[in-house]
Amino acid sequence: MNGALEGRVALVAGGTRGAGRGIAVELGAAGATVYVTGRSTRLRRSEYDRPETIExxxxxVTAAGGRGVAVPTDHLVPEQVAALVARIEAEQGQLDVLVNDIWGGEKLFGWDVPVWEHDLDDGLRLLRLAVETHAITNHHALPLLLKHPGGLVVEMTDGTEEYNRGTYRNSFFYDLAKSSVLRMAFSLGHELGSRGATAVALTPGWMRSEMMLEHFGVAEGNWRDALAAEPAFGISESPFYVGRAVAALAADPEVARWNGTSLSSGQLAREYGFTDRDGSRPDCWRYLVDAQGADGPLDPAPYR
Known part of the structure; x- marks a missing residue:
């Protein structure tokens, strides 16, 4: 992918950590200029209170071969998003790739807690962070993206449309948030397709984010040590895997064939031939579907 996105401009909204960081870095590795936004900076942390920053x-991104530009932005504040897009237009004159990876909900939902017992303020805050931010960002950024044909919008979610349709996802609020983003990509595909742009929903598999690695008490270098406690973690992938998926989509001259659809990192790895950084090709969602019908624990190895 080196140089495949030279001269292209991307905005990764919510690029502080996890998938957003992996996507930003891989777009940079392909030569793009990448604007990275979020609320966690070297001067001020968000309510996550974590060390990762947009800077x-x-x-x-810059170290990978692109050009990274950090712009502190709260995507719940329309004025901040409008100023961000105005800056990109003034500095670059174009926007070719928009990745909506704004989330912020890990601490706001309870596992298997029914809606009438769930903290209402937390649930509504989760929906604002996961859905309203995407709508605000699309409203302000899409006019710039549509100035040139071939633009790409990637709506990041958790789960494919097929998987989520038949599976309860953790809680009423979490389920609603992730399903809403899937539908958002479908709606954007309808609105953008006739105007020369493409929108897709994209999910990573079980991702080894900074928070997930901490949960298991491991680092990226020794993540397999977590398999003793959770063998299914063997299907996991680094954040750079889904980053390579986005870079492949952005470089594909026929990307419009995916317009309005739901995609996964493992699916696109098979389509475009890329691998994770360790040379593997995890297919988490195929594994999860097969595991649902298995008599016992399923070995992740054949799905890598």
Missing amino acids: DTADL
């Missing part, structure tokens, strides 16, 4: 992500 760190931007530096990683």
Whole structure:
């Protein structure tokens, strides 16, 4: 992918950590200029109170071969998003790739807690962060993206349309948020397709984000040590895997064939031939579907 996105401009909204960071870095590795936004900066942390910052992500983009630009932005504040897009237009004159990876809900939902017992303020805050932010960003950014044909919008979610349709996802609020983003990509595909742009929904598999690695008490270098406690973690993938999926989509001159559809990192790895950084090709969602019908625990190895 080196140089495949030279001269292209991307905005990764919510690029502080996890999938957003992996996507930003891989777009940079392909030669793009990448604007990275979020609320966690070197001067101020968001309510996550974590060490990752948008400046760190931007530096990683530049180190990978692109140009990273960190812009502190709260995507719930329309004025901040409008100012962000105005800056991109003034500095670049174009926007070719928009990745909506804004989330912020890990601490706001309870596993298997029914809606009448769930904290209402947390649930509504989750929906605002996961859905309203995407709508605000699309409203302000899409006019710039549509100025040139061939633009790509990637709506990041958790789960494919097929999987989520028949599976309860953790809680009423979490399920609603992730399903809403899937539908958002479908709606955007309808609105953008006739105007020369493409919109897709994209999900990673079981991703080894910074928070997930901490949960298991491991680092990326020794993540397999977690398999003793959770063998299914063997299907996991690094954040750079879904990043390579986005870079492949952005470089594909026939990307419009995916317009309005739901995609996964493992599916696109088979389509475009890329691998994770360790050379593997995990297909988490195929594994999960097969595991549902298995008599016992399923070995992740054949799905890598």
